Amino acid sequence: MNYRNEVEIIEIGPRDGFQNVTEFIATNKKKEIIEKLIDAGIRRMQLTSFVSPKHIPQMQDAEEIVKYFLEKYKDIRFFALVPNYRGAKRAFDIGLREITYVISVSEGHNKANVNRSVDESFEELKQIIEEFPELYVNLDAATVFGCPFDGEVTYEQLEKYVEKAVKIGITTINLCDTIGVANPTQVRNVVENLLEKFPNIEFHIHIHDTRNMGMLNSYVAIESGIKHIQASIGGMGGCPFAPGASGNLSTEDFVYMLDKVNIGTGIDFKKLLQVAKECKKTIPGVYSGHHINIDEDLICVF
Numbered sequence: 001m002n003y004r005n006e007v008e009i010i011e012i013g014p015r016d017g018f019q020n021v022t023e024f025i026a027t028n029k030k031k032e033i034i035e036k037l038i039d040a041g042i043r044r045m046q047l048t049s050f051v052s053p054k055h056i057p058q059m060q061d062a063e064e065i066v067k068y069f070l071e072k073y074k075d076i077r078f079f080a081l082v083p084n085y086r087g088a089k090r091a092f093d094i095g096l097r098e099i100t101y102v103i104s105v106s107e108g109h110n111k112a113n114v115n116r117s118v119d120e121s122f123e124e125l126k127q128i129i130e131e132f133p134e135l136y137v138n139l140d141a142a143t144v145f146g147c148p149f150d151g152e153v154t155y156e157q158l159e160k161y162v163e164k165a166v167k168i169g170i171t172t173i174n175l176c177d178t179i180g181v182a183n184p185t186q187v188r189n190v191v192e193n194l195l196e197k198f199p200n201i202e203f204h205i206h207i208h209d210t211r212n213m214g215m216l217n218s219y220v221a222i223e224s225g226i227k228h229i230q231a232s233i234g235g236m237g238g239c240p241f242a243p244g245a246s247g248n249l250s251t252e253d254f255v256y257m258l259d260k261v262n263i264g265t266g267i268d269f270k271k272l273l274q275v276a277k278e279c280k281k282t283i284p285g286v287y288s289g290h291h292i293n294i295d296e297d298l299i300c301v302f
């Protein structure tokens with residue numbers, strides 16, 4: 001199988017990475033990092049989230065960030081995460097036309113994350129779709145592979161969730177391993193079953209690296225047919241409302257590996273690595289990346 005240019009890397013560090021940093025990162029610093037990511041070749045990126053600033057103060061500059069990038073770059077696919085109707089309206093009002101709405105597959109995490117039952121979140125999603133027909137809505141399915149509160153999430157539970165989403169018009173679903181508990185067999189089974197059952201849905205994958213399985217699980221997802229991989233610069237990240245969650249799949253490590261196995265991404269590894277190193281130097285947080293810790297002189301790209 002030749003995967004060349006078939007895989008799209010979706011950078012989510014400016015949202016999933018930054019949201020987990022307690023100390024406020026200056027808006028100009030965020031802009032600088034995001035611009036460098038674009039310069040490295042990122043073409044689809046989650047810029048921020050329109051959430052309650054009481055719950056996540058780090059994202060209080062969402063409007064400013066989105067406005068700046070929408071005005072400056074016309075050829076990049078920018079989107080932002082929203083947890084409720086209020087967030088969708090804020091995103092729409094500032095000019096964004098693509099969002100991600102988040103609903104966990106498990107009740108326990110949905111309650112902790114957005115203070116709603118799964119059904120209540122779906123009701124609100126329906127309202128957003130009806131009221132903002134110009135908005136492209138991706139759905140983040142959190143806790144697909146396991147929940148920190150409810151434990152195991154079954155495939156049957158997931159399939160029902162996807163059916164519900166499809167019924168109200170969702171066409172892109174991001175399979176999130178929120179706390180990094182997925183294993184390769186589980187990823188393969190889940191992805192193969194979903195792709196067979198829902199051939200018209202664009203599935204993405206989003207793996208946390210809590211147990212050092214980010215690379216493997218994301219690679220297995222590609223082998224199983226996924227073409228859109230979410231990753232975070234430096235491996236920054238973690239959900240503040242999921243105990244035990246730590247860094248994401250690191251964008252630069254994954255791009256490096258894909259380069260080696262001849263899967264084109266259009267992204268410049270060396271530039272990406274420089275961005276990751278700069279993040280680590282200037283932003284305190286959780287980093288699960290590996291290249292980020294290798295001395296400049298010892299990185300051999302051959």
Ligand code: COA
Nearest residue numbers: 049050051052053054055083084086087102113114115239
């Ligand atoms: N943007 C800005 N403010 C918002 C908001 C939004 N999208 N949604 C709610 N608020 C404000 C409300 O106005 C209210 O403010 P007030 O106390 O000054 O009146 C406050 O936040 C609480 O609102 P409420 O509707 O009672 O929400 P809640 O306390 O039940 O929390 C969420 C619900 C969804 C707003 C909150 O859980 C949240 O923002 N979670 C973030 C989830 C997240 O980003 N997780 C990580 C990514 S998966």
Ligand code: ZN
Nearest residue numbers: 016178238239
């Ligand atoms: Zn995440």
